[in-house]
Amino acid sequence: AQSVTQLDSQVPVFEEAPVELRCNYSSSVSVYLFWYVQYPNQGLQLLLKYLSGSTLVESINGFEAEFNKSQTSFHLRKPSVHISDTAEYFCAVTPGRRALTFGSGTRLQVQP
Amino acid sequence: NAGVTQTPKFRVLKTGQSMTLLCAQDMNHEYMYWYRQDPGMGLRLIHYSVGEGTTAKGEVPDGYNVSRLKKQNFLLGLESAAPSQTSVYFCASSDHRPSGRFINTGELFFGEGSRLTVL
Numbered sequence: 001a002q003s004v005t006q007l008d009s010q011v012p013v014f015e016e017a018p019v020e021l022r023c024n025y026s027s028s029v030s031v032y033l034f035w036y037v038q039y040p041n042q043g044l045q046l047l048l049k050y051l052s053g054s055t056l057v058e059s060i061n062g063f064e065a066e067f068n069k070s071q072t073s074f075h076l077r078k079p080s081v082h083i084s085d086t087a088e089y090f091c092a093v094t095p096g097r098r099a100l101t102f103g104s105g106t107r108l109q110v111q112p
Numbered sequence: 113n114a115g116v117t118q119t120p121k122f123r124v125l126k127t128g129q130s131m132t133l134l135c136a137q138d139m140n141h142e143y144m145y146w147y148r149q150d151p152g153m154g155l156r157l158i159h160y161s162v163g164e165g166t167t168a169k170g171e172v173p174d175g176y177n178v179s180r181l182k183k184q185n186f187l188l189g190l191e192s193a194a195p196s197q198t199s200v201y202f203c204a205s206s207d208h209r210p211s212g213r214f215i216n217t218g219e220l221f222f223g224e225g226s227r228l229t230v231l
Contacts (some may be wrong), residue, residue, distance in 0.1 A: 004154075006154075036220075041224075041225075042224060042225075043116070043202055043204075043222030043223050043224050043225055044155075044202070044204075044220070044222045045222070046219055046220065049219070090154060090155065099145055099157050099160050099170060100157075100220065101157075101171075102147075102154040102155040102156075104152055104153055104154040105152075105154050
């Protein structure tokens with residue numbers, strides 16, 4: 001079975017500062033990796049995903065994540081955050097033939 | 113452009129009462145899921161379905177039942193509600209590969225959630 005660890009439950013950061021949200025996973029087989037974002041009082045939305053190919057993947061709103069197989073990590077980064085990025089971010093993993101397993105989430109709090 | 117719709121959005125139950133949460137999707141997706149979200153625990157899979165008439169247990173199925181009589185609907189039932197089932201419930205759906213094999217590329221489409229409180 002696979003598992004996902006998001007070590008930081010909350011990450012406070014000032015507007016326009018860089019941020020990194022950490023995600024580590026464990027699995028005995030190859031996996032697909034995802035980041036989902038949940039804005040207040042909404043469902044989750046897919047932010048970006050790694051299925052194969054380039055290990056660096058990007059979203060349309062400036063986030064990027066890099067798949068590191070040796071470190072079993074898929075950290076999410078953004079060079080300059082905005083107030084509107086305040087949300088909860090979930091890392092998720094699947095070996096493909098199972099439903100997604102989600103991490104416990106990281107609440108990003110962007111302060112002016 | 114409804115996507116995934118959950119009803120009801122809020123409900124308060126007394127211990128021992130029963131209820132059903134309805135999830136409807138209009139994207140013709142084969143796969144549907146019920147997750148529960150609890151503080152500090154992320155989302156945990158309750159049950160899922162890979163097609164009409166089929167269901168399977170997820171990570172935390174105890175105390176819940178599901179049915180998928182129509183492709184577009186996935187019902188989650190609580191036969192005898194307990195305070196431990198106080199949570200926010202999310203339904204999601206996803207597409208499938210033409211081969212019919214369950215290959216999950218992870219593009220889940222979520223509803224807005226149903227907040228259930230059991231007193």
